[in-house]
Amino acid sequence: MVKTMNKAIKWLLVLLTIAPALAGTAMAQKYYTKNGTISFFSKTSIENISADNNQVVSVLNTQNGELQFSLIIKNFHFKKALMEEHFNENYLESDKFPKATFKGNITDLAKVNFTTDGSYNVNIGGDLSMHGVSKKISAVGTITVKAGKIAGSSRFLVKPSEYDIRIPKLVKDNIAETIEITVSCNYDQKM
Amino acid sequence: MDNKKKYLLLFVTVIAMVAVTLGYFLYNKPAMDVENTMGQKVEATALYEKFTEDSTVAKKKYSNQILEVSGMVTLVSKNLQLQPVVMLKTNTEGAAVNCTLEGPAGDIKAGHTVGIRGICNGMGEGDAELGIMGDVYLVRCYLIK
Numbered sequence: 001m002v003k004t005m006n007k008a009i010k011w012l013l014v015l016l017t018i019a020p021a022l023a024g025t026a027m028a029q030k031y032y033t034k035n036g037t038i039s040f041f042s043k044t045s046i047e048n049i050s051a052d053n054n055q056v057v058s059v060l061n062t063q064n065g066e067l068q069f070s071l072i073i074k075n076f077h078f079k080k081a082l083m084e085e086h087f088n089e090n091y092l093e094s095d096k097f098p099k100a101t102f103k104g105n106i107t108d109l110a111k112v113n114f115t116t117d118g119s120y121n122v123n124i125g126g127d128l129s130m131h132g133v134s135k136k137i138s139a140v141g142t143i144t145v146k147a148g149k150i151a152g153s154s155r156f157l158v159k160p161s162e163y164d165i166r167i168p169k170l171v172k173d174n175i176a177e178t179i180e181i182t183v184s185c186n187y188d189q190k191m
Numbered sequence: 192m193d194n195k196k197k198y199l200l201l202f203v204t205v206i207a208m209v210a211v212t213l214g215y216f217l218y219n220k221p222a223m224d225v226e227n228t229m230g231q232k233v234e235a236t237a238l239y240e241k242f243t244e245d246s247t248v249a250k251k252k253y254s255n256q257i258l259e260v261s262g263m264v265t266l267v268s269k270n271l272q273l274q275p276v277v278m279l280k281t282n283t284e285g286a287a288v289n290c291t292l293e294g295p296a297g298d299i300k301a302g303h304t305v306g307i308r309g310i311c312n313g314m315g316e317g318d319a320e321l322g323i324m325g326d327v328y329l330v331r332c333y334l335i336k
Contacts, residue, residue, distance in 0.1 A: 054272055071315075077331070081222040185271075
């Protein structure tokens with residue numbers, strides 16, 4: 001009986017010793033940035049319009065592939081002040097819908113070896129929410145691992161009409177029906 | 192052509208010219224001159240607290256406004272567009288007033304106390320589960336000399 005209890009105490013001590021290390025490993029599997037970049041580009045024969053948002057919050061869990069993005073609409077910066085005004089006031093209605101989010105997963109996470117330098121093409125799927133509308137989307141992305149640092153990028157297309165974004169007839173020809181979205185993030189490890 | 196028609200044609204031409212000129216200036220309207228416009232003065236710690244205490248009140252008072260925020264620098268980095276990003280200390284661990292500069296960051300380093308002028312666009316989302324706190328964002332910033 002005493003022998004069994006001694007054995008149990010030994011195991012408990014071992015467990016208590018390695019638990020903090022195990023917890024540390026679990027935390028190290030989460031990466032984030034508060035200054036990622038999302039840009040969009042609209043191309044028509046009349047004009048090209050682009051805007052950048054460099055204040056994107058993103059969290060990547062390298063253990064289960066969970067991927068999240070969140071941004072403030074008003075942080076999109078245009079070359080022309082009038083375009084920025086119309087974008088916020090008339091199209092995205094940023095006072096009413098101040099944020100856009102993406103919550104999803106890297107669906108083929110097994111392709112990525114986060115401990116080996118390289119560039120890995122992955123598939124991403126999840127819910128994109130903006131302007132009060134949430135839609136399932138899928139995209140192709142790239143995860144780059146270099147010297148322990150992780151970066152992610154993706155490019156995909158979005159139709160404003162699918163998110164209830166109405167473009168007035170007067171400027172309909174100036175804005176493409178399909179907008180190209182580009183995502184780039186350099187992640188820091190969450191300690 | 193009688194005089195009545197001449198005046199009408201002149202009137203229409205003037206109206207069209209005014210409309211085109213107005214349209215041109217509106218289309219090319221310059222962005223707000225943040226660098227040379229005075230803003231509301233506020234400390235980074237107080238600004239962050241206002242957003243965490245009552246975001247509706249804070250949004251009304253600070254969002255879309257030019258602010259002059261003073262505080263201690265905790266980190267200077269560059270974003271993917273190579274613009275300097277300066278984090279100002281708040282009283283909440285892991286949270287900052289996150290300032291993206293249009294102008295140069297000079298030689299400021301963590302520990303320096305600085306004043307930054309920029310447009311406040313509100314508070315971003317964090318991840319409570321992960322312990323990542325949302326930052327208050329200032330864009331189009333300049334160091335106050």
